[in-house]
Amino acid sequence: MTTGIRVGTRGSALAMTQTTTVAERVADLAGLPYELVRVRTEGDVSRGSLSQIGGTGVFVAALRDALLEERCDIAVHSLKDLPTLPAPGLTVASVPEREDVRDALCARDGLTLATLPDGARVGTGSPRRAAQLRSARPGLEVVDIRGNVDTRLGRVAGLVPGAPGDLDAVVLAAAGLRRLGRDGVITELIDTDVMLPAAGQGALAVECRESEATPHVREALATYDHLPTRLAVTAERAVLLQLEAGCAAPIGALARLQGDELSLEAVVCSLDGRSILRLTRSAPATDAVAAAQLGLELAEELLAAGAAGIAPLNS
Ligand SMILES: NCc1[nH]cc(CCC(=O)O)c1CC(=O)O
Numbered sequence: 001m002t003t004g005i006r007v008g009t010r011g012s013a014l015a016m017t018q019t020t021t022v023a024e025r026v027a028d029l030a031g032l033p034y035e036l037v038r039v040r041t042e043g044d045v046s047r048g049s050l051s052q053i054g055g056t057g058v059f060v061a062a063l064r065d066a067l068l069e070e071r072c073d074i075a076v077h078s079l080k081d082l083p084t085l086p087a088p089g090l091t092v093a094s095v096p097e098r099e100d101v102r103d104a105l106c107a108r109d110g111l112t113l114a115t116l117p118d119g120a121r122v123g124t125g126s127p128r129r130a131a132q133l134r135s136a137r138p139g140l141e142v143v144d145i146r147g148n149v150d151t152r153l154g155r156v157a158g159l160v161p162g163a164p165g166d167l168d169a170v171v172l173a174a175a176g177l178r179r180l181g182r183d184g185v186i187t188e189l190i191d192t193d194v195m196l197p198a199a200g201q202g203a204l205a206v207e208c209r210e211s212e213a214t215p216h217v218r219e220a221l222a223t224y225d226h227l228p229t230r231l232a233v234t235a236e237r238a239v240l241l242q243l244e245a246g247c248a249a250p251i252g253a254l255a256r257l258q259g260d261e262l263s264l265e266a267v268v269c270s271l272d273g274r275s276i277l278r279l280t281r282s283a284p285a286t287d288a289v290a291a292a293q294l295g296l297e298l299a300e301e302l303l304a305a306g307a308a309g310i311a312p313l314n315s
Pocket residue numbers: 078079080081171172173174175176200201202203204
């Protein structure tokens with residue numbers, strides 16, 4: 001009997017493309033076949049707003065259960081959706097090379113942040129994006145939306161034929177649009193000086209059981225790991241961990257590795273976008289311990305500068 005790699009995935013178009021890309025690469029490296037195992041998550045089922053569903057990791061918990069119950073062998077997550085606390089018995093065995101980290105404006109008529117008229121309605125479900133949008137353009141009306149990528153794009157007037165667009169623009173992660181082949185709708189890749197992305201944005205995480213017994217699978221995942229990306233996201237996530245921040249907190253974090261130097265930037269925003277605390281810190285980082293330490297130190301600096309008074313950190 002041949003034992004292939006069972007790869008757990010959510011059913012959304014984005015999850016399916018991400019997972020298929022990873023599965024093909026891992027299977028190729030391991031020299032084994034693979035099959036996809038579809039898992040429904042609470043985040044896909046519920047229609048409530050993300051902040052209403054509450055708790056971290058609504059998209060992730062069901063996949064982790066499937067791993068622990070041995071219904072699949074590896075699971076692919078968007079790293080920014082992965083709770084900062086590890087799951088007992090599981091390990092993030094691979095963090096592949098990151099896609100574009102930026103947020104993308106998808107507007108009607110080619111409009112950009114600079115050219116959207118005052119009063120324009122811009123959709124996002126993310127308090128981080130909402131706050132930074134309000135800060136960049138106080139005249140915009142930010143509208144709370146959710147749903148998968150196509151649902152969101154369909155809300156923009158004239159963007160998706162036949163969809164009743166009631167918004168002037170939406171903001172989505174460039175990475176997701178690229179992976180879906182939908183980056184043609186992007187009218188502006190928002191500079192990270194204007195909008196700092198979420199910790200882990202644009203990166204994927206491949207999780208497996210700590211006790212995963214197949215050496216070919218373990219080795220394939222280790223080979224697929226991209227150290228610069230892993231160091232960057234480790235630092236970014238350490239900021240959230242140290243701030244005890246929830247997944248809906250208005251916080252951005254972005255690290256970049258230049259040579260051996262890891263440069264980490266983080267922002268904490270008030271929900272109305274009027275107070276923005278943004279700090280940068282660098283340190284030599286060649287391993288995950290040093291990267292995590294950098295994130296921890298930047299979080300302490302943010303707290304010392306009053307982060308807890310600016311934003312609802314635990315939301
Ligand atoms: N929270 C949903 C989610 N999780 C990951 C991505 C995009 C891809 C990525 O950041 O890797 C998205 C959609 C979005 O924010 O536009």
